[in-house]
Amino acid sequence: MSIRLGSILVGLAITAVLVLWSLLPGAYNLAFGPAPEKQASYAFYEHGEGPEGGFSFDGPLGTWDMAQLQRGYQVYKEVCSACHSIKFVAFRNLAQLGYTEAEVDAEAASWTVPGIDPATGETTTRPGTRVDAFPMPFPNAIAAAAANNNAIPPDLSLMAKARHDGSNYIYSLLTGYGEPDPEKAAKLGFETGPGLYFNKHFPNVNIAMAPPLAIDGQVTYADGTDATIPQMSADVAAFLTWTAEPSLVARKQTGWFVLGFLVFATVLAFLSYKQIWAGMKPKKG
Amino acid sequence: MSFAWAKQYEPKSAFTRWIDEKLPLPRLVYNAVGAGYPVPRNLNYMWNFGVLAGFCLVLQIVTGVVLAMHYAANAEVAFGTVEHIMRNVNYGWMLRYAHANGASFFFIVIYLHIFRGLFYSSYKAPREMIWLLGVVIFLLMMATAFMGYVLPWGQMSFWGAQVITGLFEAIPLVGTAIKTWLLGGFAPDNAALNRFFSLHFLLPFVIAGVVILHIWALHIPGSSNPTGIEVKSESDTVPFHPYYTSKDGFGLGVFLILFTVMVFFLPNALGHPDNYIEANPLSTPAHIVPEWYFWPFYAILRAFTGDLTIPFTTIVLIPAKLLGVIAMFGSILLWFILPWLDKSPVRSGHYRPLFRKFFWFGFIPCMIVLFICGGAPAEEPYVILSQIATAYYFLHFLVILPIVSQIEVPKPLPFSITDAVLGKGKVASPPRAGTAGDGDGGMLPGGALQPAE
Numbered sequence: 066m067s068i069r070l071g072s073i074l075v076g077l078a079i080t081a082v083l084v085l086w087s088l089l090p091g092a093y094n095l096a097f098g099p100a101p102e103k104q105a106s107y108a109f110y111e112h113g114e115g116p117e118g119g120f121s122f123d124g125p126l127g128t129w130d131m132a133q134l135q136r137g138y139q140v141y142k143e144v145c146s147a148c149h150s151i152k153f154v155a156f157r158n159l160a161q162l163g164y165t166e167a168e169v170d171a172e173a174a175s176w177t178v179p180g181i182d183p184a185t186g187e188t189t190t191r192p193g194t195r196v197d198a199f200p201m202p203f204p205n206a207i208a209a210a211a212a213n214n215n216a217i218p219p220d221l222s223l224m225a226k227a228r229h230d231g232s233n234y235i236y237s238l239l240t241g242y243g244e245p246d247p248e249k250a251a252k253l254g255f256e257t258g259p260g261l262y263f264n265k266h267f268p269n270v271n272i273a274m275a276p277p278l279a280i281d282g283q284v285t286y287a288d289g290t291d292a293t294i295p296q297m298s299a300d301v302a303a304f305l306t307w308t309a310e311p312s313l314v315a316r317k318q319t320g321w322f323v324l325g326f327l328v329f330a331t332v333l334a335f336l337s338y339k340q341i342w343a344g345m346k347p348k349k350g
Numbered sequence: 351m352s353f354a355w356a357k358q359y360e361p362k363s364a365f366t367r368w369i370d371e372k373l374p375l376p377r378l379v380y381n382a383v384g385a386g387y388p389v390p391r392n393l394n395y396m397w398n399f400g401v402l403a404g405f406c407l408v409l410q411i412v413t414g415v416v417l418a419m420h421y422a423a424n425a426e427v428a429f430g431t432v433e434h435i436m437r438n439v440n441y442g443w444m445l446r447y448a449h450a451n452g453a454s455f456f457f458i459v460i461y462l463h464i465f466r467g468l469f470y471s472s473y474k475a476p477r478e479m480i481w482l483l484g485v486v487i488f489l490l491m492m493a494t495a496f497m498g499y500v501l502p503w504g505q506m507s508f509w510g511a512q513v514i515t516g517l518f519e520a521i522p523l524v525g526t527a528i529k530t531w532l533l534g535g536f537a538p539d540n541a542a543l544n545r546f547f548s549l550h551f552l553l554p555f556v557i558a559g560v561v562i563l564h565i566w567a568l569h570i571p572g573s574s575n576p577t578g579i580e581v582k583s584e585s586d587t588v589p590f591h592p593y594y595t596s597k598d599g600f601g602l603g604v605f606l607i608l609f610t611v612m613v614f615f616l617p618n619a620l621g622h623p624d625n626y627i628e629a630n631p632l633s634t635p636a637h638i639v640p641e642w643y644f645w646p647f648y649a650i651l652r653a654f655t656g657d658l659t660i661p662f663t664t665i666v667l668i669p670a671k672l673l674g675v676i677a678m679f680g681s682i683l684l685w686f687i688l689p690w691l692d693k694s695p696v697r698s699g700h701y702r703p704l705f706r707k708f709f710w711f712g713f714i715p716c717m718i719v720l721f722i723c724g725g726a727p728a729e730e731p732y733v734i735l736s737q738i739a740t741a742y743y744f745l746h747f748l749v750i751l752p753i754v755s756q757i758e759v760p761k762p763l764p765f766s767i768t769d770a771v772l773g774k775g776k777v778a779s780p781p782r783a784g785t786a787g788d789g790d791g792g793m794l795p796g797g798a799l800q801p802a803e
Contacts, residue, residue: 068690069752076748079680080741082673086656088737095730125615153433219627222433226618227626268636309626312436312443319444320614327610331603338596345391345588 106270108253109245113237113266116299120232122306125321128314129307131163136286137304138162140297143284144277145221148213150201153222154308157195161311169195176200214260216273225302225309232306234266239298241266242276353388353572355584356381382569388587389594390575392771396470397573397594398601399463405602406456407561411554413449414498421501423547425540428503429628447617448609453495454620455609457643460488469709470578471697476571478689483564485685487557492644494553497546499641500538504625509638511538511546517651520672537631577770578697579763586767637727645724646717651678652728653740677740684747691747694755696763704758708750716742 121130138159141151156173164172173193178200180191193200202218203209209217225231241264245255257263261271278301281293290296306313359380361367370377380386420439422431435442464484467473473481496514500507515532519525534541572581581587588594612619620642624635640648654673657666668676699706716739723736764770 068687069693069756072684072687072691072748073752076744079677079744079748082658083653083677083737083741083744086658087654087670088734088741090656091730091733091737095734101729153430153437158437223626227623229623231623310436310443316443316447316614316617320610323610323614324607327603327607331600331607334596334600334603338600341592341596345593 104269106255108249109255109263109265109270110268111241111265113233113241115230115233115236116295116302120299120303120306122232122303122313125317127317129162130303132288132290133300133303134162134307135164136288136290136297137300137302137307139286140278140284140301141221141304144297145301146199146202148202148209148218148274149221151199151222151305151308152201152220153198155196155198156193158311162307173197214273218274221305221308223309225306227309231309232302235302235305236295236298237266238264238272239278239301240295245270353581353584353587355587356388357385357589359384359386382565383595384591385589387569387572387590388581388584389573389590390581390586390767391588391593392575392577392767393573393594393597394576395601396462396466396576398598399459399466401598402459402601402605403456403463404561405605406452406459407554407557409452410449410456411558413445413452414551414554416445417449418551421547423501423544425503425543425629428501428543432502444613447613450621451609451612451617453498454641454643455605455612456491457495459605460491461643464488468713469699470574470576471692471694471699472574473689474692474697475689477568477574479567480564481689482686483560483567485682487560487564489682490553490557490560494550494557495641495643497550497553499625500543500546501550502625503543503629505627505629505633505635506622506625506638508538508629508631509635510640511542513638514640515542517671517675517678520669520675522672538629574697575767576698576700577764577767578701579767579770582766583768639725642721642725645722646720647678647681647724649720649724649736650681650740650743651675652724652733653677653736655733655737677744681743684744688747688751692751692755694758694760696760701761701763702754702758703761704754705751708746708754712742712750713746716746 121127121133141149156169156176159169159172160166173195176193176197176199177190178193178197180189181187182189203212206217225235228234242262243265245257245263245265250256258271261273262275263270264272278294278297281291283294284292284297286292310316359370359374359377361370361376366376369375377386417435420431420435420442422428432446435446437443439445467481467484496510500511511533515529515538518529518532521528530536532542533539534545572587575581622639622641639645651674654670654677657670658668658673659666694702694705696702699709719735719739720743723732723739726732
């Protein structure tokens with residue numbers, strides 16, 4: 066009995082402390098206190114949708130579009146790689162994009178990676194080989210910050226998984242540059258920060274990255290695809306989805322085999338359960 | 351084991367006879383999960399989750415041991431070795447996704463197992479020890495899961511470690527020293543990562559040990575059942591094998607199908623994208639949230655927003671942070687006295703009209719609100735909702751349960767499990783509160799204690 070009496074007293078005490086010292090002051094503040102300040106930038110943010118028609122790898126049956134991945138790689142190489150690394154990807158991984166072994170070697174050799182001079186031991190550079198990872202555009206974080214108005218360009222290997230709905234996020238970010246609605250901006254006293262760029266799909270609409278894909282035809286695609294800004298954005302978003310999760314398609318395909326086996330095994334398990342229990346339960350009705 | 355009519359293990363061959371004489375391990379298994387364990391014949395699907403939890407523990411240990419072969423607990427390279435597993439290790443992505451989602455599924459299964467225990471009052475005599483050991487397992491699981499989440503050394507790993515170890519700072523006088531001692535530094539770094547890895551590897555085996563005690567304690571009174579009345583005769587039970595092995599086999603199949611859907615098609619749905627950003631002590635994420643299975647307790651922690659002061663003065667008796675920490679730990683620790691708070695002689699919620707109302711319309715909505723608020727940013731209306739739900743949580747266990755179990759008039763219970771299954775007549779008079787009825791633990795109609803061994 067005493068344990069229950071004690072618990073009732075403790076329970077009432079906890080509730081009293083919570084209600085009198087936290088809930089009531091909070092409720093009072095909510096009702097009569099100043100409204101929480103909202104930053105003007107939130108008035109300009111728009112949630113970005115992905116490219117029209119979605120990506121080829123969306124959904125449980127999705128697969129890579131190899132031509133698109135190769136185009137996306139070209140955009141990364143010619144545009145993004147000036148500032149952004151993909152340090153978790155190696156040249157040998159390019160074989161997954163449909164390149165032949167010889168093409169992978171040639172592609173690796175077209176990049177310059179840090180090396181050691183075998184004669185003197187001095188640090189030097191050399192052409193990449195298939196075992197090398199993609200090189201870093203800056204020697205260190207301080208150099209990266211110094212060259213970019215104090216904002217370090219993030220590594221892009223995992224970007225498609227490091228944001229909610231990452232593939233669509235990358236696409237909408239690249240297509241979200243522009244100017245804020247002048248009327249609204251004047252009303253709210255909103256100005257894009259110094260050295261920053263307006264992007265309606267970036268969470269606080271002020272992004273340090275200059276529009277990387279500024280004009281149609283910035284890249285000349287080998288397969289003749291028209292390099293519009295949305296096209297380049299979708300291609301590089303697809304490529305970065307691959308860098309973030311090279312096993313994505315293999316994973317889904319494996320999943321179907323596993324599911325098929327399990328459904329079969331579970332049906333068998335259910336039938337044996339029913340057979341063993343037959344007669345143990347009264348018939349209904 | 352626990353009943354006179356339990357089947358006895360009979361070794362068939364010369365070899366099994368020899369084994370049985372030297373080390374009767376097959377006999378132990380036979381009595382624990384074989385034909386030698388009589389189980390009530392009326393268990394519903396809520397009784398599947400104990401076996402599933404055991405499966406999850408084995409799954410986590412097996413995938414975890416292989417992951418540990420490829421992982422390096424060093425703050426410089428930990429994030430990179432996880433990516434190495436994802437990209438270069440054969441089927442490494444499958445192992446890691448199975449381990450990460452396996453933790454979530456372990457908690458889903460455990461929460462359903464606890465829910466079963468709460469609704470059917472499985473914690474009551476004579477099964478208090480099973481419940482107490484279960485609470486110990488749950489606490490060990492929470493510690494293990496928290497430390498495991500730190501290992502990938504992403505942003506949420508780092509800041510989660512910062513917040514959780516920061517809770518110890520709330521302890522008066524020695525708090526900061528304890529936090530520094532726990533972390534091996536002033537902030538989470540290599541020392542913390544190394545010890546978390548060591549403990550994350552150790553604790554699952556400690557859990558396995560407590561699970562053995564949990565099952566041992568279970569086999570003394572035997573399993574509970576949905577009517578909450580004790581086994582009276584052989585017709586009330588069936589042997590665990592093949593009756594419940596077949597039912598658990600089906601349950602395992604359904605579990606694995608759901609698990610497969612998550613691992614292969616939505617592997618990151620239960621995680622946080624920020625954990626794919628390498629830990630950076632100089633950049634705080636916008637919202638630091640723990641894994642989803644901690645959300646209800648995180649909501650209780652954050653519900654205390656005001657210091658406990660002496661009214662009309664500024665003298666602080668207990669700071670808000672310490673109140674939150676006490677409440678969060680208290681919300682689980684109070685489960686240790688639960689068997690003595692609920693004194694209703696009837697176990698099953700089916701026969702307890704008042705208890706059932708508070709359970710479905712009070713406790714369950716309260717847990718859902720706590721869950722949602724714990725994952726939401728600390729702003730209105732979530733703060734006020736979490737405060738109301740936290741208050742109800744403590745009132746439910748500490749005030750409502752003791753009073754309800756005293757004043758409630760239970761519905762009439764069936765005479766036996768067999769009668770309940772076959773739908774025969776009910777007993778005329780309901781057991782009176784406070785007296786040992788058919789629903790009271792371990793008592794046979796004659797008043798004799800149930801034979802234990």
